[in-house]
Amino acid sequence: MSQARVISGVGVGRGAVVGPVARAHPVPVVSAAAPAPSDPEEAATRLTEVFSQVAASLQARADAASGTLKDVLSATALMASDPALGSQAVERVRGGTDPALAVWQVAGEFIEMFTAVGGYMAERATDLASVRDRVVAALMGLPEPGVPALERPSVVVAEDLSPADTAVLDLDNVLGIVIEKGGPTSHTAIIAGQLGLPCVVRAGEASALVDGDVVAVDAAHGTVTVDPDDAVVAAVVARREALAALGEDTGDGATADGHGVQLLANIGTAADAERLTDAAVQGVGLFRTEVLFLDAQTAPAQDEQAANYGRALAALGGRKVVIRTLDAGADKPLAFVTQPGEENPALGVRGYRLVRTAPELLTTQLAAIAQAQASTGGRPWVMAPMIATVGEAADFAAAAREAGLDTVGVMIEVPAIALRARDVLAVVDFVSIGTNDLAQYTMATDRLRGELVDLLDMWQPAILDLVAGTAEVGAEVGKPVGVCGESAADPIMALVLTGMGVTSLSMSPASIPAVRFALRQHTMETCQAMAQAARSAPSAAEARAAALAHVEPHVRDVLALD
Template sequence: MTTGVAVVLQGVGVGRRAAVGPVARVQPVPAVPGDAPLVVGGEVLTGERAQEVVSRAFADVSAALAGQSRRATGTVKDVLAATAQMADDRALRSQVLTRVGAGEPVVAAVDGVVETFATMFTQAGGYLAERVTDLRSVRDRVVAAAMGLPAPGVPELTEPSVVVATDLAPADTAALDLDKVLAIVTELGGPTGHTAIIAGQLGLPCLVRVHGVTDLADGTRVAVDAASGLVTVDPDDALVAELDRRAAAERALESDTDAGATADGHTVQLLANIGTAADAVRVAGTAAEGVGLFRTEVLFLEATAEPTVAEQSAAYAAALAALPGRKVVVRTLDAGADKPLAFATQPDEENPALGVRGYRLVRTNADLVEHQLEALAQAQRSTGQAPWVMAPMIATADEARDFARRARAHGIERVGVMVEVPSAALRAAEILAEVDFVSLGTNDLAQYTMATDRLRGELADLLDPWQPAVLDLVAATARAGTQLGKPVGVCGESAADPVFALVLVGLGVTSLSMSSGALPAVRFAVRSHTLERCRELAAGALAAASAQAARDVVVDGLDPDVRAALGV
């Protein structure tokens, strides 16, 4: 048994899960000046000797990536194999060696050649353009190897581990070997950033804003508790046993696979959030009643050019086919702000969160929207399954009307929009008159209501969906849906909180969408209360003067046995 006082690091938790395991740190891209000398054993190397080091660096990087590829599976295997081939490219290597032999510093030589190739690939378009990401990854790895620095990026995991990083790009998160990831902990980021969202989507415990976590050595055993927001270094047996007990309680809740409903039979659809067709396959094996949010931009995180209609259609059809007979809500491309895409993001926007993002792309690139709608229509025809299709960042009824017109012209049967800016919530009735349904994105709704960047983790308290102003806007939207008899869903991370879910049901929300791992607790909470009790809890939350007071009044109103089961 571990003795002494445990070191505990505080952060912001995402979800309720916990894990115990060794730390595996993600190494940053080496920050080496272009004119840095190549020093080996205290000696500055140039000419042929520098060429030998660089040549060995290319060979070592290629061999390491090829070895990782052989041991990996699925998408990770393919990505690693492509990057290994790039590191073994003769033209790339020979041009770098020529410049180094002529006396150019190693980093400058690598950067110069890589940028030349990157420009050529981008101009060529198609497959070559898509390999620019691989090319830059080779650059980072070769520079690190030549300069004697740790290889950047997610390390190869040889055992189930807690991945620790300063920050983690969504593309890196999506490419993790899930069989060996116990949890994700970052020093930066925010609880509603997309790395946290994808981690939740993958069912992984996640903590952000954990100051000092990157100082932990690889292999350090830690307990990660998303519910409390704590990382405990060298946890004792008592804490490990408590986390095991909680995990067992969560597994017990998974035995209930009935459709979502309150104690008195009021239907509440319980859905899952996904980002890829592979996610849809995973959801198919759960008790989720379908998908409430298919984040289509996740498919294109590394693309340097717009995917073709055929490529998009195949991805959408695969997701629909994985969930026959189940509801699938697809969000059209939500590019911009914290989700920049090379082929969609506007250059030099001073404030991209308030700029051309989401459906506003129709103002600058209408074809992008039209192509996606055509791809979705093709997937609908090929599978015989009709997706519910919604547009993000709708601010006015006119925008909702325009999107509905475009979608229906392509043959989309069910058309909706996201409510994630205050103007849309305040005019929800007018917007709902134009479409078939709406879905509240509480992450962005909180950001825009509270004028708080969702990536600023130090302002997490302002991004709390329990904030009275945010609750008022959710209530206004749900009320409009009830009056018009149209569905109002919630697909923000707040739906995964079983306590907040009761408030949403009480306000009139008809469906809740979340990471699949959160479904059992939410199903239990909803099933343990009547609709009238949910309404009473919602009224109490709306009357509260602060976010903390709103949550407290609801938690205090729960039956003690329910509180114990939910761990609140």
């Protein structure tokens, strides 16, 4: 029997799954040297028909969808029906340009114009590109780009997935995701982790996979096995059963000797909070409020925001809820406030820095959180993202307290503020470490560039030092230091963070049972030894290996940590 082919990448999560491949089709390539049509008038007629077909197809899918999926498809269908795009392309075809090239050229000009205008128009550029790609593919007789409609539970395989692609995924039929590019902190990886879907990124050899291939996706080991044999399938089933069994423990987070560590969930919407009503979580450590803003064409009003936050507070029934104020900019632009033309948005006006250009956003949001607090009787914690100076921390704390909010903190994402943790904790009540951005800014590495994933590794010694230093200060002054980056979802890292003195770990709800189990099996003394071993190592790989050496063998087996 020939050995099964194994594709290696970077895993996201601990799960495993077996299923058929559903290939996401790439954007077609249009040649600038495409020949003129033999019959321009006939080609123009055909082009008009294709625009109508694409618009009708998109609208039909929108009508059958709901929520975000419906909104995305409806907006794209409307763009396909826009007479300006079609008529200008048709005129070029009548003038002797190849139909696909004409669509590509005209759409490109509109996209360039929309992007230059910025704001709402820049947001529509994505919809226009989607229409362009669909029309061009139809003209060239190629499959529609993006993820096809899934008719059965499948493993989605793609070169990469944009936020728009993930927004239209039929999650009822997605077993797992395999990405040829990307990285573990990319949009797709974060969404997969949030949903508990096994995911492997940076799997370059997955380009050879085709629809119908059967694969076993093992997120814990970062592998994709093509045409798995009975032994591999049995291992996947055993893993799924073992992870499911961990969910039977619904107690609070604590080490084997009783040292408490809060286990919290990361959420993005009030609906996410309502799904946690009966979940074994101690609360929410990160409520990403920007989800409410991202699809809006104007800033949500105070009452609308208050209703949203109130739903979340009511759903959690008195459990801890940490609300992060608006974290927009960079890879999360806002139609009504993002500044066009920033050369490096990740280093620009994002997060708390929006007070420089649109201070009313923060004022309204804090008032809305206070309104939700009053209406529900909840006691939300509130924190600001992208704080870079002690002065910014103090200003935010003053504004939040003036609004009537008692427990105020900031995110530790910028190395400058981690180095001044003592001064920061003198003016706020708690801090929460966002490890994805902290890694990005410490290592001067764009978190969206998958080819630099090794530099973004949370096990990098410099990142560990910044986290440990912050946690040590928190312990000294008696104030909470949490981690809400997805690194908290790694059971080995969770033990190390606990050993450093981190007081809460917030992650996707699906990741909590494995972390709870790992904590239960190790004493605080062991966690401290793991932290010391990791920090003494000279490289990321050696840091993880040093920590792993202290993990109990049965834990390594159950969680597939080796």
